[in-house]
Amino acid sequence: MQDNLQVNMDEFLPLRDVVFNTLRQAILTGELKPGERLMEIHLANRLGVSRTPIREAIRKLELEGLVIMIPRRGAEVAKITEKSLQDVLEVRRALDALSVELACERISEEELIQLKNACDEFEKATHTKDPKKIAKADVELHDIIVKATGNSRLVQMVNNLSEQMYRYRFEYIKDASKHQRLIDEHRVIYESIRNKDKTTASETAKLHIDNQETSVMEQIHSERKIK
Amino acid sequence: MQDNLQVNMDEFLPLRDVVFNTLRQAILTGELKPGERLMEIHLANRLGVSRTPIREAIRKLELEGLVIMIPRRGAEVAKITEKSLQDVLEVRRALDALSVELACERISEEELIQLKNACDEFEKATHTKDPKKIAKADVELHDIIVKATGNSRLVQMVNNLSEQMYRYRFEYIKDASKHQRLIDEHRVIYESIRNKDKTTASETAKLHIDNQETSVMEQIHSERKIK
DNA sequence: AATACAATCCGTGTATACAAAATACACAAA
DNA sequence: TTTGTGTATTTTGTATACACGGATTGTATT
Numbered sequence: 486m487q488d489n490l491q492v493n494m495d496e497f498l499p500l501r502d503v504v505f506n507t508l509r510q511a512i513l514t515g516e517l518k519p520g521e522r523l524m525e526i527h528l529a530n531r532l533g534v535s536r537t538p539i540r541e542a543i544r545k546l547e548l549e550g551l552v553i554m555i556p557r558r559g560a561e562v563a564k565i566t567e568k569s570l571q572d573v574l575e576v577r578r579a580l581d582a583l584s585v586e587l588a589c590e591r592i593s594e595e596e597l598i599q600l601k602n603a604c605d606e607f608e609k610a611t612h613t614k615d616p617k618k619i620a621k622a623d624v625e626l627h628d629i630i631v632k633a634t635g636n637s638r639l640v641q642m643v644n645n646l647s648e649q650m651y652r653y654r655f656e657y658i659k660d661a662s663k664h665q666r667l668i669d670e671h672r673v674i675y676e677s678i679r680n681k682d683k684t685t686a687s688e689t690a691k692l693h694i695d696n697q698e699t700s701v702m703e704q705i706h707s708e709r710k711i712k
Numbered sequence: 713m714q715d716n717l718q719v720n721m722d723e724f725l726p727l728r729d730v731v732f733n734t735l736r737q738a739i740l741t742g743e744l745k746p747g748e749r750l751m752e753i754h755l756a757n758r759l760g761v762s763r764t765p766i767r768e769a770i771r772k773l774e775l776e777g778l779v780i781m782i783p784r785r786g787a788e789v790a791k792i793t794e795k796s797l798q799d800v801l802e803v804r805r806a807l808d809a810l811s812v813e814l815a816c817e818r819i820s821e822e823e824l825i826q827l828k829n830a831c832d833e834f835e836k837a838t839h840t841k842d843p844k845k846i847a848k849a850d851v852e853l854h855d856i857i858v859k860a861t862g863n864s865r866l867v868q869m870v871n872n873l874s875e876q877m878y879r880y881r882f883e884y885i886k887d888a889s890k891h892q893r894l895i896d897e898h899r900v901i902y903e904s905i906r907n908k909d910k911t912t913a914s915e916t917a918k919l920h921i922d923n924q925e926t927s928v929m930e931q932i933h934s935e936r937k938i939k
Numbered sequence: 940a941a942t943a944c945a946a947t948c949c950g951t952g953t954a955t956a957c958a959a960a961a962t963a964c965a966c967a968a969a
Numbered sequence: 970t971t972t973g974t975g976t977a978t979t980t981t982g983t984a985t986a987c988a989c990g991g992a993t994t995g996t997a998t999t
Contacts, residue, residue, distance in 0.1 A: 524979090524980070524981095525980075525981075526979090526980075526981095536981095540981095540982095556981095557980090557981065557982080558980085558981075559980070559981060
């Protein structure tokens with residue numbers, strides 16, 4: 486772990502939440518690596534707080550599945566296995582399909598316009614070749630869809646599942662050869678939501694995840710070879 | 713809150729986990745009522761521990777959605793609204809459908825026998841008219857199905873969603889007039905999983921949840937009238 | 940009687956202290 | 970060299986102390 490781990494004091498939140506967000510971000514971006522131990526005093530010193538907020542943040546990360554607790558030994562960053570990624574994607578597939586179906590029923594005119602814009606913005610973002618911008622545009626687009634379901638529980642669960650994929654999705658989105666396909670799929674999803682065509686919408690959403698799965702799995706296998 | 717809230721010292725777990733389980737149980741059974749404040753010192757005295765394990769347990773309950781935090785005021789038991797129940801059931805419906813579909817593909821011979829037994833046990837339990845036994849048999853049956861998917865993430869998420877319904881499901885299952893229908897639906901689900909008939913399995917699973925939804929909503933409305 | 944204001948109390952947020960367990964290490968014996 | 974044991978150190982688990990903010994109550998003034 487490098488020393489660029491730093492609390493963001495801009496936000497006016499209890500320290501435990503600041504620590505929680507900081508650690509989560511560090512885990513999701515890979516700054517804290519799977520298997521790495523999270524030692525309370527070290528983290529406390531590094532972040533300039535006491536152990537209490539650290540411990541409370543770890544309790545939340547534990548429930549979120551990002552760290553695992555070993556009794557009397559403390560916390561370590563959860564190891565991501567191929568199986569666990571497949572499990573996540575399998576659930577995500579079902580929930581994304583549900584999201585677009587519900588969106589067909591419930592999306593407002595305004596949200597539909599937002600979605601159209603988000604599709605355009607995503608296409609523009611791919612032209613910049615800046616992975617951060619592309620990822621951001623992609624997140625925003627999918628956010629509009631789940632939010633359009635009006636189901637806050639669904640929003641929460643889909644977000645949590647996406648998080649688990651963060652690192653891999655980032656690599657995925659860098660691959661320019663896949664961009665056109667993503668753009669097209671986004672368009673199909675937009676069109677079918679507009680036409681209230683649940684079947685096409687959900688099939689395309691599933692396809693969208695399947696592509697991601699294939700790509701992520703390829704990536705993991707190539708990573709393994711490098712090691 | 714009465715004083716029958718008590719830590720279970722049988723288990724050899726960190727106090728925070730004991731407290732977490734105790735509080736969760738108390739919330740799910742309605743012993744701690746929605747809107748009730750969770751004051752750390754009171755809970756600490758009542759459970760005979762210090763504030764630290766209480767606070768850590770609350771952090772987990774917070775992430776699980778069972779309590780909500782009000783800044784500088786502390787935690788209170790989350791209020792369950794009709795909307796939030798519908799949201800939960802909407803997601804649960806999709807995940808139960810996914811579960812039976814995956815079970816069609818992946819269930820082992822042994823699990824299939826267990827499932828058959830669970831159906832029989834459920835029917836027997838309804839004859840006892842003991843709601844606790846019926847609820848237990850029902851949980852076991854559905855547990856076999858999700859476990860048969862081999863997707864641990866799915867197991868975790870379905871369990872979490874079921875929890876939110878605990879109180880209402882319990883009332884639902886007491887209603888003897890609904891028993892035959894439940895027995896039949898369980899049988900259809902079992903049969904269709906055995907025959908690898910995904911369509912029937914998933915349709916029945918969805919129906920199963922729809923019935924539950926109708927019943928729970930009736931219950932909430934009648935509760936409201938009583939008040 | 941109503942409102943404004945101050946003193947007080949209560950509870951959370953954070954830090955620290957203490958106890959117990961686990962780990963690491965050194966040194967001795969086979 | 971390997972194995973075993975005892976001690977020191979590290980780290981977690983739990984309790985407590987302290988400070989700050991918000992709420993409440995009581996009092997004075999209008």
